[in-house]
Amino acid sequence: MIEQTLLKCEEMIQRGSSSFYKAFAGLPSPRREAVHVIYAFCRMIDDSVDEPEESPYSIFELRSHFQNLDHAEGHFIWPALRWLFENFPQSSKDQFMLQMQGQVRDLSFTHYETMDQLESYCYLVAGTVGEMLLPVLRDDSNEEAQSAGIALGMGMQIVNIIRDVGEDLTRGRRYLPLEVMEKHGYTQQELERNVVNDRFIAVLQELKGAALDWFKEGLDNVHTYPPESGMAVELAAAFYAGILDDVAASGYDVFRRRAYVSDEAKLLMFRRTAARYPSPFGGKGAAAVH
Template sequence: MDERILQQCEELMKKGSTSFHKAFDVLPSPRREAVHVIYAFCRIIDDSVDEPEGAPYSIHELREHFMNLEQADGHFIWPALRWLFSSFPQLQREPFLLQMEGQLRDLTFTAYDTMEQLKDYCYLVAGTVGEMLLPVLRDDQSEAARTSGIALGIGMQLVNIIRDVGEDLRRGRRYVPLEVMEGHGYSQEELENGEVNHRFTAVIQELRTEALDWFRRGLEHVHTYPLESGLAIELAASFYAAILDAVEADGYDVFRKRSYVSDEAKLQLFQRTVVRYAGVRTAVV
């Protein structure tokens, strides 16, 4: 395998998410490189819908190439994926196809009425990533771990939805379920006007509670992973959950601000988690 191809996947991950890159950088090879490939492909899928003018392929072209992966060429992602499936033969292709199905939904389904609808969407675009990562992060096929991986992905997607309310509105999308808005007396008109008031804050707080519950479920079986994999998962979860605190610190103005976790805060989370895992390793040894 040409190392430059895997390096290109890593660079795409660094560019797309420094948090995820830092979290999964603690993994040994080849698990680490496999995560880079999975992230890179998911990033390309996402860009094909959200930023089609700058994407190398349309979502339909991606699906066609993926369905004929052995013959696909013209981009570094195809030999990288062939290496991924060859190196981790227990990895299934179904989650990748479902991921693309979820992204396709963004082209036609742009407003959600219920939490159940939103949960289904979050599974397709993010829960599937948990399924992709499972065979890479551990050697057994634990159903409990699979369920937790899906839950963590759903929680992370809910964080994305909270953080990106304004950005998504500008793209003509509303992921915040109408039933949640109506439950707190917040109107579509207020949303479109970007009004941040106590009703909107209550909407975001309900979604925050929902996200944290998925995070809790997502970490239930993290102790059953190899130590480095468990550490990576907890780091990724802590970095993402911290975005919710950043939203609160920004006064819930997700219309005009993109809340982020500072490098200093990430470092503190990193050190806190690594120290705890170092204690576990010492106890095991």
């Protein structure tokens, strides 16, 4: 029974994020399945706000069911989450609650003024994911590892914000901080007209620099992870950094084209990363990425 439940979580991550799925495909069981469960629930939280008409629950219903997880029924995510906490007892529910708090913010707080505001949001919706993954990816816990996990999540969320500027605009949201736009002389009116110019590129490049700084901090202690987990973390960061490269290659036009990383590019990144890890792990991972 639980096998079918976990398979449904895997199907969600396959459909929702090929980058995340491929980055963590080389993990041993049950770490791999735990990543699928965490992704699936976070996807449901995100969809409940961004696509409420397609979501089986509102964000408030998700929060209520999660608070009463022992008795929650009606969807495969509830037994999957019970399995997660049973198999990884060091996992905390606090980060999931913070994640939902961040998504609730999207319902009312839609235009960001400062980088501090943006980074607070990025922690809630993505830094918390780094914290959720930590007890799944490694058997110990320390402050340095926790900070690194948060940093990786923060960097990934800023990449998402850069990639999704146009899409978010159609939802009435502007995550680009006004102070950064004003610093580079780019206006809200230009944003609404989808203007790509040197000033807009400078705004995105500043955010790109922030994302890369978070990635650097997040990878500083990757050598302390079990090899399979360390490689998964490196791949996830590389795939997301690849989105930034694609944004630049398209002239920073994030209004008319959604940036992505091709399967060929992911395979190249995998080979470069696997070369730093001892065999036979590299060979095992290669099969997973294919």
